[in-house]
Amino acid sequence: MRRLIETAKKLRAQGVLGMNQRNVDFIMRYNRRKFYPRVDDKMLTKKLCVDAGIPTSRLVATASHLFELPRLVERMHETPRFALKPARGAMGNGIVVIKGRDDQGRFVRAGGSTMTGGDIRYHAATILSGLYSLAGNADVAMVEEMLTVHPTLRAISTDGVPDIRVIVFLGVPVMSMIRLPTTESRGRANLHQGAIGAGIDLATGLTVHAVMRNQPRTHHPDSGESVIGREIPDFARVLEIATRAADETELGYVGADVVIDAELGPVILELNARPGLAVQIANHAGLATRLRRVEALRGGVRSLDERLALGRDIAREHPTFSRALVEAST
């Protein structure tokens, strides 16, 4: 018991944010319920971004009703690489990523398994029925062109596209990590399933710390490449579109997921009003201190550039140990 209290005190001193505090002090206080659909519904998010000129992945087709499914499947057949996803899915559930066709013309999923046209149509029907949606209500199936892994990230991503999570609080990016798919995660950028989470220093755009299943990691398990000290391409642009997208939602506390496409550059993948806390473990740093800093500086609307600069400043004020390590090794 004493040890637990001891740990709690240390975590508090390190500014680690807990689930209860996230909910009570940040989500409930700064995220108004009426704006939730803007992030919970990927169709709405996409519209919001397109209207504001923020790049997103290309939408191939959507279906809201069963009778639209044949057309949707037709479009999938025409698209070489795509992702089929529920518009209101939670935690990446229900997403099918198709990376090609096998010699019999079946769809090949990221991770290697195959699906026939019938399989994929059935999956789309399941999406429409709302099995994967947050509230279990009828949903929309959307097909997006699959994004391509940026060449500099190819060596540290197995069988899937890495994405970058940026926590944006009151218009200021405060913490970020890149999620790198592994064989174990079956090509998914999902930390629960064994993807690597690597914290990114907002000031430099370099990865500073990495974990896999909550254990520190320095190298990618599949390629053996180092995952520490990697420069994230176009990172300034990543932070910019993440912050602009968060602005559009009018939510105070947002997790923006950005993918760096080989051709399109950084695009918004989706937004989240209840972003998880694993970003802290990936960065080996607490969120609460940074959030409190931003909270204290609120007041006076700042320009986008000022806010981006503030995010970098705050990150510099609270360096993780690893920057020293990175600097020493480079």
Added chain:
Amino acid sequence: MTRPALLAGSVCIVVSALIVAFKVVVLQVPLVPSDPGGLWHVELSATLRGHGENASIRFILPASDHAQLVYDEHSAADRLAWFTRRHETGRIGGFQGVVDGTHRVVYGFRVKVGDAGQKPPVVKTLADDERRLLLAPTAAFPSEAREVREVMEALALPEDDAPDVRIRALHAFVTHEISTTEENGGSDALITLSQREGGAMGKAKALVALARAAGIPSRLVHGLMLEEGKAPAPTPFVESFVDGHFLPMSPIGAFFGARPAGLVVLYEGEDALVATSGLDAYDLRFRAERQRLNQAEVAAMMVPASSFWSALSLYRLPLAAQHSLKLLLLFPLGALVLSIMRNLVGLTTFGTFLPLLLAFALRGSGFLRGLTLIGGVIFIAVMSRIVLERLRLLIVPRLSVLLSILVLLITALAIVGGTFGIRDFFAGLLFPIVIMTMLVERASVTLVEEGTREALRVTAYTVVIAALIYPVLTSEVLGDVVFGFPELIVAVIGVLILIGGYSGYRLMELTRFASLAEPASSSEHAR
């Protein structure tokens, strides 16, 4: 925590505590209807056989005294009439009529037996004739017989000893120097004394004879020892008049000075329990059963005297309503456990209230047995769903098929359960079955999307929380307390508000973020 939340939570708790305190202290409502204890229903049944003559069987009826309250007498007889009449030492009851062949008669009463250690009341002095009666040598207590005299001489009690010292010495002699034989041992005072062994009855009579010889007024009392799960045991004992009261003592050393708990006094004197006339044969049997308060008595105990508060008492509701309300009032307590486990400990579960419903469903069946059954049902259902998946059905019909499969499984279980003697199990399951269907869907999605490990983890947490809620939903004490004091739910709301406003770490997060407590060292980065 926000100030309003802290305030609202505290106000709820304080208001609830004040109402409870008022009811307990001022209105004197007990927290739970106390089990009075020592409440018994005793029956004496007799089978009589005769050959068509007028016959009767009669016995001395038990009476209330300082340590027992006899009430609710009743009798039942087959073709015979029940009668009672007064008698010098109390009341006599019996059955009479023409006994032809065998007849069964029953006499019963309810008795509240006092707690152990209740001292007999002080009588000060005995009336002269009663004193004479209790000192006189009789056939059963031959205090002037040679055997008695010899014992008294051998003991050589000093003349000037106080009566209580002498009775102790006599009691010690009878309990320790005379060995006790089994139930059917000797029942005569003199045989017991000369053989130095005897049954409880023989030893009791010997003690009475010795006490009378020593000049201490004494009598034989016929008691019945009541113990839960045992047949009532006839227990003769002795009462001697010492220092202004009748001192009860067991001739076999079971008690001295006060009657033990569960001892009912039937009658006193040297007569046999029953007297008969005109019968060819008869057979007697005592039965006793522990009694609980009936609903009306519980209500009388729990409803406050004040007319305003008694109007609010749930004990005034019809019994059926009371039964379901008692369970319903336990749900907030279950939800409290759930909130603690989710928000303070940090366990994730399938569905928000599923652990609560699970615990509810398991009430009728017992936890482990029910869990095995539900686990089996869910397992088969998840398997069926995987098979069903291949048919590629639309979701509502598919869920309905799943629901039907669940119903079939539970029906099959009803047949199996019947053989295992589980009856209430299914009543508990009927309600959450639709939720179980959804659970099967969600569990299947978790299984496919997040892997077996995650599905098993969440299942384990769900079961753990259900296991913690289960004792809450099945606790009779908690049920009685919230039923008597439904205002406690307001306190539960208060605690829930406080938990809802708690922004500290969850217990599980201390493990999850443990690495963040220390600044990482470069050695951690070893691959």
